[in-house]
Amino acid sequence: MVVATQSVNHGDEAYKIALEQYNRAxxxxxxxxxxxxxxxxxxxxxFTVNFPVRRDDGRxxxxxxxxxxxNTAMGPSKGGLRFSTAVTLDEVRALAMxxxxxxxxxxxxxxxxxxxxxxxPKTLSPTELERLTRRYAxxxxxxxxxxxxxxxxxxxxxxxxxxxIMDTYSMTxxxxxxxxxxxxxIAIGGSEGRTEATGRGVVVCMVATxxxxxxxxxxxxxxxxxxxxxxxxxxAQYAHELGFKVTAVSDVEGGIYNPNGxxxxxxxxxxxxxxxxxxYPNVDRVTNAELLQxxxxxxxxxxxxxxxxxxxxxxxxxxxxxxxxxxPTTPEADDILNDKGVYIVxxxxxxxxGVIVSYFEWVQDLQxxxxxxxxxxxxxxxxxxxxxxxxxxxxxxxxxxxxxxxxVSAIRRVADAIAxxxxxx
Numbered sequence: 491m492v493v494a495t496q497s498v499n500h501g502d503e504a505y506k507i508a509l510e511q512y513n514r515a516x517x518x519x520x521x522x523x524x525x526x527x528x529x530x531x532x533x534x535x536x537f538t539v540n541f542p543v544r545r546d547d548g549r550x551x552x553x554x555x556x557x558x559x560x561n562t563a564m565g566p567s568k569g570g571l572r573f574s575t576a577v578t579l580d581e582v583r584a585l586a587m588x589x590x591x592x593x594x595x596x597x598x599x600x601x602x603x604x605x606x607x608x609x610x611p612k613t614l615s616p617t618e619l620e621r622l623t624r625r626y627a628x629x630x631x632x633x634x635x636x637x638x639x640x641x642x643x644x645x646x647x648x649x650x651x652x653x654x655i656m657d658t659y660s661m662t663x664x665x666x667x668x669x670x671x672x673x674x675x676i677a678i679g680g681s682e683g684r685t686e687a688t689g690r691g692v693v694v695c696m697v698a699t700x701x702x703x704x705x706x707x708x709x710x711x712x713x714x715x716x717x718x719x720x721x722x723x724x725x726a727q728y729a730h731e732l733g734f735k736v737t738a739v740s741d742v743e744g745g746i747y748n749p750n751g752x753x754x755x756x757x758x759x760x761x762x763x764x765x766x767x768x769x770y771p772n773v774d775r776v777t778n779a780e781l782l783q784x785x786x787x788x789x790x791x792x793x794x795x796x797x798x799x800x801x802x803x804x805x806x807x808x809x810x811x812x813x814x815x816x817x818p819t820t821p822e823a824d825d826i827l828n829d830k831g832v833y834i835v836x837x838x839x840x841x842x843x844g845v846i847v848s849y850f851e852w853v854q855d856l857q858x859x860x861x862x863x864x865x866x867x868x869x870x871x872x873x874x875x876x877x878x879x880x881x882x883x884x885x886x887x888x889x890x891x892x893x894x895x896x897x898v899s900a901i902r903r904v905a906d907a908i909a910x911x912x913x914x915x
Contacts (some may be wrong), residue, residue, distance in 0.1 A: 570644025689724025692841020
């Protein structure tokens with residue numbers, strides 16, 4: 491996943507932001523038991539591992555990895571694995587909490603988890619990356635099973651990494667277990683449509699928002715996309731297919747801008763050939779900071795956390811922000827944007843397409859019965875549209891913003907599940 495670097499916070503701030511968002515939502519859940527509200531502030535379990543990897547030249551290096559389960563009241567924990575030097579335990583805690591709310595909001599039977607290894611995967615050879623992945627998977631073995639914890643790809647990981655994890659687990663138990671991870675290659679039990687799912691879901695939410703506000707002509711809507719990795723590139727591609735005018739996209743090195751609209755299929759071709767956006771011809775160059783402040787109707791932040799913050803929120807010109815990344819907007823920036831009348835569709839709703847199709851993949855693996863892409867996309871849109879409408883209804887009923895409404899709905903669903911199950915013992 492290609493990410494942008496403009497930010498005023500580090501990963502350690504992510505958990506503070508997640509808790510601040512939670513506390514804001516909890517104010518509207520006055521009928522819930524105070525003990526349940528307190529309970530949901532805490533991860534259920536946190537796992538830290540330190541493990542050796544032999545490099546190609548024979549050297550042994552130590553690496554640190556994490557896996558956090560935030561809550562499992564709704565079902566097995568679900569969440570991605572990221573390989574990045576920016577990984578911290580607090581970041582993983584935050585992402586696990588957001589995954590709990592994301593799964594609950596779209597009403598799929600998972601709790602939230604997240605994991606990662608502190609490593610730059612680009613510094614490893616393919617064989618070193620495989621050894622690191624397999625050793626990390628072996629360290630997580632006490633936590634993983636299709637009924638307990640189901641990892642998926644995230645920043646710095648991909649279907650091949652998931653294949654290595656699946657194989658490591660399967661070789662350990664002695665038989666093939668496709669349902670142990672999602673986001674796998676189709677040849678070993680992956681789902682059609684999984685690669686496109688998150689970016690496509692972002693655009694499904696964008697379309698629902700625009701329709702609600704009476705924007706009926708796609709060609710008149712200018713869309714800016716920050717991040718051109720898996721999420722941003724597929725969001726840009728689907729928006730272009732639907733007739734929207736995608737005027738700017740960016741990767742870690744910066745962005746390209748054409749106020750008349752970019753030829754997204756040609757940009758995708760160029761990136762496949764060159765590996766980056768830089769030097770794409772006949773466009774204006776912008777930094778990632780400048781891209782966020784371009785004139786547009788819709789801004790899709792699809793890079794990393796904390797990209798929209800107190801230092802730049804007042805300069806955002808978009809009418810709508812649809813969050814493709816996890817936690818791209820800080821609470822302080824939320825307040826500024828809300829005061830400006832900017833309509834934000836939060837990450838736990840807007841980027842839930844990935845976990846929805848991961849759920850489909852898990853179901854297909856458990857049943858050994860696979861769907862076509864058309865069925866995947868049809869069911870994705872059905873679930874996501876229902877979640878969007880329910881969140882919008884909650885926002886209007888309580889007169890609150892969409893982020894708070896999404897968290898209120900999700901927290902209530904998890905709290906109800908805990909109350910029904912009871913507190914053990």
